[in-house]
Amino acid sequence: MNIRTDSFPNVNEIPRLLELQKKMGFEFIQSNGQRMFGPSPECKGSTPPKGSEVFVGKLPRDCFEDELVPFMEKVGKIYGTRLMMDFSGTNRGYAFVMYRNPQDATRAVKELNNTEIRIGRTVGVVKSVDNCRLFIGGVPKNKSKEEIIEAMSKLVDGIKSIILYNSLHDKTKNRGFAFIEFDSHRSAAMARRRLLYYKPKLWGYEVAVDWAEPELEVDETVMSKVTIF
Template sequence: LPPPLPQVVNLERVQALQAWVNSTNTKLTQVNGQRKYGGPPEVWDGPPPGARCEVFISQIPRDVYEDLLIPLFSSVGALWEFRLMMNFSGQNRGFAYAKYGTAAIANDAIHLLHGYPLGPGARLSVRCSIEKRHLCIQNLPASTRQEELLQGWTKMMSAYLKGHK
């Protein structure tokens, strides 16, 4: 069995995180239940990362923060972005996402860091992240039939794909 989750924030770990942020001049931004680091690296030259450039990290001990995770995941290659999911008490939620510039670097992170020990009885799980893609179609007449929708969609996608060969 995994160790029980701590119910309170480990102040020593929070202080270590703050000391790391101050000493490295790292900027972390809290947005919608996640703490974000990055965007394009300073030395970035090229398009934004495409598909399969992001890894999903789970089994993170609740009192582990960016001061340990960002250097670890940066050791594989330059991070485009790192997002640690947080709860309202200040603990992490046990998972994060690291985005790299290429799918090859993300794949290296999976091979090098999956199973990485991070404390007694804790080993990271690092897998390819499947980014969510949503399509929202609104304001259709109530009389629209599924066949009409599929025909319109097929026609639109054919035209799109012709222009992107």
Template sequence: MAEFKAGFEHELAVQTEASSEAAIPVKGSEEFMKSLSVQRALVELMDKTGYDILQENGQRKYGGPPPKWEGPVPHVDCEVFVGSIPRDVYEDELVPLFETAGTIYEMRLLMEFNGDNRGYAFVKYTNREEAQTAIHMLNDFEIRPGMYIAVCAAQNNCRLFIGCIPNDKSKEEIMEEVKKITKGLLNVTVKSSYRDPAKSRGFAFLEYETHKAAAFARKELIATRSLWGRTHWVNWAKSDRHAKGENVQIIRVAHVLHLSPSTAEETLERECQRYKAGVVVRVKKFTDHAFLHFNSHKDAAAITSIMNGTVIDGNVVTVTLAKYNRDKKRKRANSKVYWGRKRGGIAKETVVPPQEGLNESPVVESINPQLHFNPSPHCAVGEGKAVKQMFPLFPDMPLQQTSLQLLRPCQINTAVSLLDMYCCVHSLPPPHYQLYSVWGQDGTLLLVFKVVMLLTQQAYMPDKLCVHLEDAKELAAQNALWNLGTLYHD
């Protein structure tokens, strides 16, 4: 604070001496006097509060720590981000405003070379409750007429993403190379390839001690044009919203990677039962990975910790908690189904008069307002089709004709096939699909199928239209299964 005051007094003395000589007005004198008034206000603020102000690395730091502070530095969740600050607003206005929410530990105002602020700042309080109070009190606060500031929790990101690196480099090799360029590196996370666990996927996550260290590291890595002869690229890693907060407490599914294609679901179930009887509810196995469903998050977390790194059928497996899909409903809404004016609803058998615009009649009326089936995510319908599991067929393999009744439920992933199996099991003739169409408002031809059970003459039609033929047929089969009392779910 003494240095700041001394500099201010020196500049004031120089300006006074120049003005006393009655010289020609110096160009930029208005800006200089404005700068002096700002510095005068900052000196008065320091005298009033006892905090120090230090400018370094493009930011002006107020406090950090406050006068007579005893104890550790507050946690990162005690800091808030302040945006949309007018460029001519400084600490003399911001500090009194943010002190209304609590005791300020530190304020960092980002500065331009010309003395204006850069429009944002970081304010750290002494505890988390004060930071939350500042968010609720001061977000959208009108700091100037027609000018509102934004206040939210600060994202103190300490992780970097580095891509386009050789996939044969190990965690240790990456850490050794990056430490030659940057400081404060704590850990390197490398994701193994699904096809070859000995190799990476060509990218890694770098974790640093502080956000400041990560910011300097990012700058240094960008300046370093290549690593191991390859041009890499670096950016901030996205925060892992799935693995913190309240979301993690609802995850009851474990994801098992690097499995052998020959590993059966029963083998995985037995592995889980070794640690606790009845712990696993369901096992869903794919080619080289699987999902384990548990009754509680506690069981899922325990089995994840125990099974991670174990050997199953000769393969060292990686087990993690499955990610919580917050955007599941949003993704469903983006499916290629024409929702029309009314959302939801399943068709029942009530016959109504013909609808105008459809090329065949009669049709059925939508009565039930809720959609009770859950289409399988591995159903090969429309875009985003699942990768089919295929195995080589050799000439000497003995083949025999097979009935649908011999198939396991996990071998049928479409509602059309399930409806065929339903008819086969109940000795019914195959269902008959009648195609209808109507022109949408944007000129797209929209399709819908009516499913007719030939023996009983029952007809079922969903109340949604589709763009693609396969989607329309799949939706019609799902609707028929629901009305027949056979829930279609994964």
């Protein structure tokens, strides 16, 4: 796959990125303000489990994948990266890096957080909030789960399921809100961005959109101390 120069305004970085692409066998895709590198060829068709992604902040604005990838691979093989980009060709100061397993992501937080990616420039590394669920408010109370899925699927991609609660006083109606579960955090993030930007109406009503509270994950060390009776 060739890298188009119109996608990468900073022509000085192209040779370095082509070299990295050739070495790792990954592909570059730029879309909606982010540049995706990956997934690794041997991992295509399978997505790492939840908890495998980290957020990397405080990146130098002229830091790209040829510098980011070797730094992050000090603790384990990566599945892919998402570098947030400006139209000027510089990055926006942060990226998401997905490892092949949650254990390496945990190591990255412990070993790479507050360390130097280059002399005098430290980065912050924390676990990414791997939230795949959006809250949709302002849903007409007479709409069913099937009707909501059908309407939302015309607007966004990646919908996996929907959670809809019945009214306490009238079981034939919903409570005016729903939770939409997506097949990945990226799908949920893209859907949220699209819905907030275009502000589409459902059945003539404007709906509210935001992240649902992420599910709490119990630490493995805590789980190991739980006694099952």
